[in-house]
Amino acid sequence: MGEWLADGRWQRCTSVDTSCRSAPPIYEVGNPGQVVEDHVLARAAGGSPTDSASLRSIPWEMNARKGAFEGQLLEYERELVQQGLTPAQARSVTASEWEALQRDALPRPMDPHVLKEVPAPGSR
Numbered sequence: 001m002g003e004w005l006a007d008g009r010w011q012r013c014t015s016v017d018t019s020c021r022s023a024p025p026i027y028e029v030g031n032p033g034q035v036v037e038d039h040v041l042a043r044a045a046g047g048s049p050t051d052s053a054s055l056r057s058i059p060w061e062m063n064a065r066k067g068a069f070e071g072q073l074l075e076y077e078r079e080l081v082q083q084g085l086t087p088a089q090a091r092s093v094t095a096s097e098w099e100a101l102q103r104d105a106l107p108r109p110m111d112p113h114v115l116k117e118v119p120a121p122g123s124r
Contacts, residue, residue, distance in 0.1 A: 034060045035117055040102050042070040057119050066101060073097055 041047030
């Protein structure tokens with residue numbers, strides 16, 4: 001958890017520092033409902049950066065939330081590897097979470113009018 005500072009740097013909050021958690025989010029790319037391309041499987045997790053089958057259009061806020069979950073999973077996998085698991089074993093521990101993120105990691109309801117702008121799956 002953290003916040004973007006005015007100079008463009010990311011400040012990570014510590015467990016005792018709650019000052020940055022009260023600040024409203026700053027949407028650097030525009031409106032939270034702006035439709036963006038999402039990589040179904042994060043590139044950092046081995047997803048293809050160019051395969052059109054691995055891209056989908058979703059609102060920016062949902063993509064940001066999904067990215068945060070992906071980052072937490074990658075961090076957890078790194079911790080598992082540091083504790084002695086192989087990368088493959090760590091991925092098997094988190095496999096069901098990765099599958100869930102690829103299917104639907106959109107936990108926050110969005111305005112239905114914004115969702116109407118998102119193309120239906122397979123309509124590209």
